[in-house]
């Protein structure tokens with residue numbers, strides 16, 4: 321009878337096995353790090369997207385206001401460090417790679433490096449938690465293009481992408497914590513009456529309508545997350561507050577309809593209605609991107625100030641431990657489903673999913 325003691329090293333317990341994956345890839349947007357990078361970065365982002373020149377100049381100014389440096393790369397480095405630490409603390413041995421759509425480190429270089437390192441099966445997590453062409457399908461297309469560019473003398477890895485994960489309880493919990501902290505930062509006399517205003521990136525209505533397998537997923541997912549976060553905040557604070565979803569960072573040509581209301585317009589209405597205070601919670605962003613530090617912290621908070629409306633911006637998920645743990649759970653869950661050939665609904669992207677890309 322074989323002696324199990326001599327059967328080689330114990331296999332990892334199923335709950336920390338990442339088989340069949342041998343690497344995790346963080347796939348992100350990328351951002352400039354120096355003033356000289358800003359214009360080339362914007363050219364990368366908007367190539368063929370028909371963004372009016374005035375809009376590009378305005379967005380360039382947002383970056384220059386912050387010294388030509390986007391916060392996004394530092395945030396991704398911090399997230400990777402936190403994920404590596406969390407994986408190690410849980411006895412999980414999985415190297416983490418990082419590649420971007422629009423700036424260095426470019427995805428194609430990262431995929432080539434993975435091939436050189438002999439990586440065969442990669443699990444990819446994008447820094448976008450929701451379904452849409454911009455947040456999901458475009459990243460899939462970027463993966464395909466990067467794989468196709470791997471030099472012929474190398475074996476390209478196989479890459480599976482985790483689907484929209486905004487519904488993960490850890491993502492919801494991280495955002496709820498941010499809202500609770502923002503409420504605490506409001507003057508005590510308006511705290512209980514504060515309105516919870518959840519914010520995400522506006523996208524063309526045609527892109528929104530075509531998001532997810534059945535369409536309309538972008539807005540539906542955000543409404544679900546907003547409701548879940550608001551419920552958790554109510555449970556923690558013991559106060560039910562009205563909540564709603566608004567949009568920021570509208571781009572594109574003026575005649576193309578994008579999701580509304582814009583956060584600034586809505587703040588005007590709320591002030592006119594006599595709202596006591598607001599908390600802005602950027603659930604549409606996984607960390608404090610330029611849209612958060614400019615469109616919310618700089619612009620929307622100035623609007624609120626002008627209106628005399630007390631307002632605080634809640635932290636995004638960032639490196640909140642609940643979000644970092646969520647990433648580990650997403651990885652382990654996908655790996656175990658891959659082993660049992662039972663992919664989760666989130667990972668099922670039919671051919672027509674998130675295709676609509678323009679107004």
Ligand SMILES: CC1=C(CCC(=O)O)c2cc3nc(cc4[nH]c(cc5[nH]c(cc1n2)c(C)c5CCC(=O)O)c(CCC(=O)O)c4C)C(CCC(=O)O)=C3C
Nearest residue numbers: 349351365369379390391392447448454455521571609610
């Ligand atoms: C849904 C969505 C997300 C969330 C999902 C995800 O994260 O992917 C997102 C993220 C981001 N968008 C970013 C930056 C930009 N997005 C632009 C333009 C556009 N975004 C769009 C949508 C989204 N964008 C759309 C429909 C356009 C119009 C052009 C087109 O149809 O493709 C432009 C061009 C100028 C402008 O028009 O604003 C810039 C500079 C950055 C980096 C920020 C930083 O540096 O911290 C990040 C994380």
Ligand SMILES: [Fe+2]
Nearest residue numbers: 454521569611
């Ligand atoms: Fe964007």
